[in-house]
Amino acid sequence: MKSSSHNLVMSALYGGRRGERPPAVNPTSIACHELMDAAGVSFPAAHLDAAAMAELALAGHEITGFDTVMPEFSVDQEVAALGADVDWGDRNRMPDTKSFLYADFSDVVVPDDFLERPSMRVLLDALAILRRHVGGRAAVIGKVMGPWTLSYHMAGTQNFLLQIGMGEKDRVRKMLDQLMPATIASAKAQFRAGADVVVLADHATGNLVGAYHYEDLLLPYHKILTAEIEGPLILHVCGNCSDRLELFAEAGFDAYHFEWVVDARSAVERVGGRMSLVGNVNNTQTLYQGTPEDVYRQARYAIAAGVQMIGPECAIPLATPLENLKAIVAAVHQGY
Amino acid sequence: MADHIETIKAAVVNGAHKEIEDLVRKALDGGSGPEQIIDAAMIAGMDEVGRKFSQNIIFVPEMLVAALTMKKGLDLIKPLLKSENVESKGTIVMCTVKGDVHDIGKNLVVMMLEGAGFDVVNLGVDQSVETLVAKVREIKPAILGLSALLTTTMPEMRRVIEALEAGGLRKNVKVMVGGAPVDADFAGKIGADGYGKDAAEAVAVARSFI
Numbered sequence: 001m002k003s004s005s006h007n008l009v010m011s012a013l014y015g016g017r018r019g020e021r022p023p024a025v026n027p028t029s030i031a032c033h034e035l036m037d038a039a040g041v042s043f044p045a046a047h048l049d050a051a052a053m054a055e056l057a058l059a060g061h062e063i064t065g066f067d068t069v070m071p072e073f074s075v076d077q078e079v080a081a082l083g084a085d086v087d088w089g090d091r092n093r094m095p096d097t098k099s100f101l102y103a104d105f106s107d108v109v110v111p112d113d114f115l116e117r118p119s120m121r122v123l124l125d126a127l128a129i130l131r132r133h134v135g136g137r138a139a140v141i142g143k144v145m146g147p148w149t150l151s152y153h154m155a156g157t158q159n160f161l162l163q164i165g166m167g168e169k170d171r172v173r174k175m176l177d178q179l180m181p182a183t184i185a186s187a188k189a190q191f192r193a194g195a196d197v198v199v200l201a202d203h204a205t206g207n208l209v210g211a212y213h214y215e216d217l218l219l220p221y222h223k224i225l226t227a228e229i230e231g232p233l234i235l236h237v238c239g240n241c242s243d244r245l246e247l248f249a250e251a252g253f254d255a256y257h258f259e260w261v262v263d264a265r266s267a268v269e270r271v272g273g274r275m276s277l278v279g280n281v282n283n284t285q286t287l288y289q290g291t292p293e294d295v296y297r298q299a300r301y302a303i304a305a306g307v308q309m310i311g312p313e314c315a316i317p318l319a320t321p322l323e324n325l326k327a328i329v330a331a332v333h334q335g336y
Numbered sequence: 337m338a339d340h341i342e343t344i345k346a347a348v349v350n351g352a353h354k355e356i357e358d359l360v361r362k363a364l365d366g367g368s369g370p371e372q373i374i375d376a377a378m379i380a381g382m383d384e385v386g387r388k389f390s391q392n393i394i395f396v397p398e399m400l401v402a403a404l405t406m407k408k409g410l411d412l413i414k415p416l417l418k419s420e421n422v423e424s425k426g427t428i429v430m431c432t433v434k435g436d437v438h439d440i441g442k443n444l445v446v447m448m449l450e451g452a453g454f455d456v457v458n459l460g461v462d463q464s465v466e467t468l469v470a471k472v473r474e475i476k477p478a479i480l481g482l483s484a485l486l487t488t489t490m491p492e493m494r495r496v497i498e499a500l501e502a503g504g505l506r507k508n509v510k511v512m513v514g515g516a517p518v519d520a521d522f523a524g525k526i527g528a529d530g531y532g533k534d535a536a537e538a539v540a541v542a543r544s545f546i
Contacts, residue, residue: 092488096437158400158440165351165397166404207516208440210395243392284487284517317487 005067009139012308023067025309027199034322044088050125065329070141071126079153081117100156108178131194142190146202147179191231205239226252249274259313264305278309292327299331348381351401382451386536403447426478431459433492438485444535484515494526
């Protein structure tokens with residue numbers, strides 16, 4: 001096969017031929033201050049303007065050397081379109097939801113013009129721009145929030161988790177039921193706009209809930225999502241999810257984006273045959289506070305372990321040094 | 337009497353928030369003292385909850401509902417305590433640092449500390465260095481607890497400690513830090529007195545200071 005960025009990513013995604021080297025992939029944001037400066041685009045413009053969003057995503061490929069372009073830098077594009085009051089932050093601060101529309105678990109309304117609302121339009125237009133610029137060259141990655149993460153933003157995370165603790169399963173399921181159409185609509189629209197693959201971020205993380213919560217409350221929805229959304233999906237759940245890897249594979253995702261705290265060798269051994277893995281260079285200690293050599297070593301460990309796509313474990317800290325990000329690219333260019 | 341205490345402890349551990357008030361009333365009617373209910377049932381129950389959380393047997397949803405259960409019980413008992421002039425185990429000021437609005441972890445620590453008998457002043461989220469210095473000067477807590485979820489806000493913790501030193505307040509207050517990106521190494525580097533990897537550890541650290 002030709003070892004173009006696009007081919008390497010797509011083949012690795014399906015566990016296919018390996019080509020000359022593993023791809024450097026970012027299912028979540030690799031925007032950092034140095035990259036913003038190099039691209040001449042900063043936050044919050046890159047959340048709010050399609051051209052700025054595409055420009056910053058493109059810098060991840062053209063300046064940093066990743067094999068992917070991924071334009072959604074926050075977790076707020078869908079929730080803003082669902083009516084949440086989002087503070088889009090600034091150069092030093094990621095966006096955040098300011099108020100919770102459905103804290104009382106009343107009926108959630110997905111607006112008819114959901115995909116035409118400004119925050120969704122920006123994302124879809126940015127994907128289309130990226131497709132026109134690098135389609136078939138680099139892999140274009142979209143990103144959608146799953147119903148669990150949307151619920152955090154609609155009801156408030158603590159409130160949502162408390163309902164689970166109180167055994168209010170009907171309330172929880174009703175909210176997931178009502179938000180799932182937004183996830184499906186957004187994912188399908190992102191494929192139509194030009195995404196080669198979509199990341200589905202749904203933070204049922206081991207830092208908050210147990211594998212038994214995931215299996216009981218979210219796995220059934222993930223099975224529906226993977227069946228309904230035809231294109232390839234990478235699941236992103238950060239934190240320590242060592243106890244639920246098999247459940248993620250059972251849900252039918254094509255790949256799972258995981259953190260350093262989950263050992264790469266063990267992950268490959270347990271689920272590598274059922275889905276591809278992407279990750280898992282540590283953010284806080286290594287990418288942010290470590291040296292390029294530290295980053296390189298972790299990336300090589302993941303490659304040696306059989307992780308098909310190499311990248312940061314999660315959205316990187318904004319002050320991450322660009323040379324540390326480039327060390328991931330250097331590691332994959334060493335080949336297998 | 338011991339039965340009442342064990343039942344209340346189990347209710348806290350299991351998050352029986354609908355039953356707790358009845359159980360506490362029955363215990364009081366049956367002759368259990370408020371301190372006994374707090375120490376042997378509530379605090380012991382929350383210690384058990386903290387242990388199970390640390391061991392990944394339960395997670396945040398169960399912890400939240402256990403804390404809610406404890407709070408409902410405490411609200412009934414607290415008025416009785418004031419009248420008997422029971423001493424607090426110490427005052428702790430808690431918050432997330434400037435720029436950080438993620439407060440579930442901090443809230444869990446607050447709940448566990450209250451469950452352990454501390455007086456907690458919860459300042460909420462996004463607290464600036466200047467506000468914290470002023471609050472420490474005003475409240476004179478034994479402990480200041482700082483939380484950060486983001487790598488971008490971690491450096492604020494160091495700034496708070498430096499400002500407390502500059503303001504001549506540092507020697508009178510222990511500073512403990514926590515949050516997902518924080519570790520013991522970082523806590524040591526910025527001159528904090530203690531670090532807890534989770535809410536249960538934070539209680540142990542606070543107890544060690546008093």
